[in-house]
Amino acid sequence: MIKLEGLQVVRGGNTVIRDSSITVHKGESVALQGPSGCGKSTLLKTLVGGCEWQAGHYLFNHQPVTPDSIHIVRLKAGYIGQESALSGSTVLEALQRPFSFKVFRAKSFPEHTLYRLMDQFLLSRSLLEHHPSELSGGQKQRFAIIRVLLLEPELIIADEPTSALDAESRNNVIEELLGRGRTVISTSHDQHWLDRCERIVMMDNGQIIGDKQNVVCH
Numbered sequence: 001m002i003k004l005e006g007l008q009v010v011r012g013g014n015t016v017i018r019d020s021s022i023t024v025h026k027g028e029s030v031a032l033q034g035p036s037g038c039g040k041s042t043l044l045k046t047l048v049g050g051c052e053w054q055a056g057h058y059l060f061n062h063q064p065v066t067p068d069s070i071h072i073v074r075l076k077a078g079y080i081g082q083e084s085a086l087s088g089s090t091v092l093e094a095l096q097r098p099f100s101f102k103v104f105r106a107k108s109f110p111e112h113t114l115y116r117l118m119d120q121f122l123l124s125r126s127l128l129e130h131h132p133s134e135l136s137g138g139q140k141q142r143f144a145i146i147r148v149l150l151l152e153p154e155l156i157i158a159d160e161p162t163s164a165l166d167a168e169s170r171n172n173v174i175e176e177l178l179g180r181g182r183t184v185i186s187t188s189h190d191q192h193w194l195d196r197c198e199r200i201v202m203m204d205n206g207q208i209i210g211d212k213q214n215v216v217c218h
């Protein structure tokens with residue numbers, strides 16, 4: 001699904017991703033691990049065009065991707081960022097907003113899925129009428145994940161998706177994102193999340209330095 005070869009990313013004049021290559025197949029769950037500042041978030045952002053790459057090759061579903069054609073990835077990949085903003089006058093409006101974008105207009109808003117996910121993530125229905133700024137950090141994070149899931153992306157890119165969650169909602173989010181055969185590329189400092197990813201890719205100083213299969217206990 002994703003193939004990077006010799007990728008290089010420069011930010012603020014510094015090379016923060018260097019000569020990085022990785023292949024991720026459909027259905028795999030991969031976590032990038034490594035010290036703070038080694039480039040994990042940058043690599044995830046680059047996959048959806050949040051950072052430009054200056055050298056290397058990027059293939060998505062065997063198609064070459066360039067910074068100019070990154071929209072082919074954005075159509076099919078959902079990005080859950082560390083500070084995903086929900087914009088709208090209510091939470092419901094924020095969740096519905098992507099469905100008004102031209103590229104997603106053919107999709108209808110999956111209300112049943114929304115309610116299923118809210119129940120699973122322990123979110124009460126009344127929150128839908130709240131202003132997004134009234135949500136707690138953990139509620140915001142769960143709604144940001146729901147917003148991505150409602151669009152049924154082929155690929156999920158998740159930057160610390162459980163960082164603001166308590167144990168119960170964390171387990172439910174892990175089950176939903178990692179327990180259903182989805183293709184997920186992530187970074188996390190949460191050992192519960194890491195234990196459920198099938199592959200751990202080690203990074204250091206902007207480079208991929210190791211790749212191991214995890215024995216996943218379901």
Ligand SMILES: Nc1ncnc2c1ncn2[C@@H]1O[C@H](COP(=O)(O)OP(=O)(O)OP(=O)(O)O)[C@@H](O)[C@H]1O
Nearest residue numbers: 011012016034035036037038039040041042043187
């Ligand atoms: N907007 C930016 N402009 C310039 N440099 C940046 C920017 N954002 C991050 N960097 C630099 O890029 C490098 C990689 O940062 P990145 O956030 O990708 O690391 P990380 O591995 O995700 O760290 P953490 O585990 O702390 O989230 C760091 O040296 C950081 O200082």
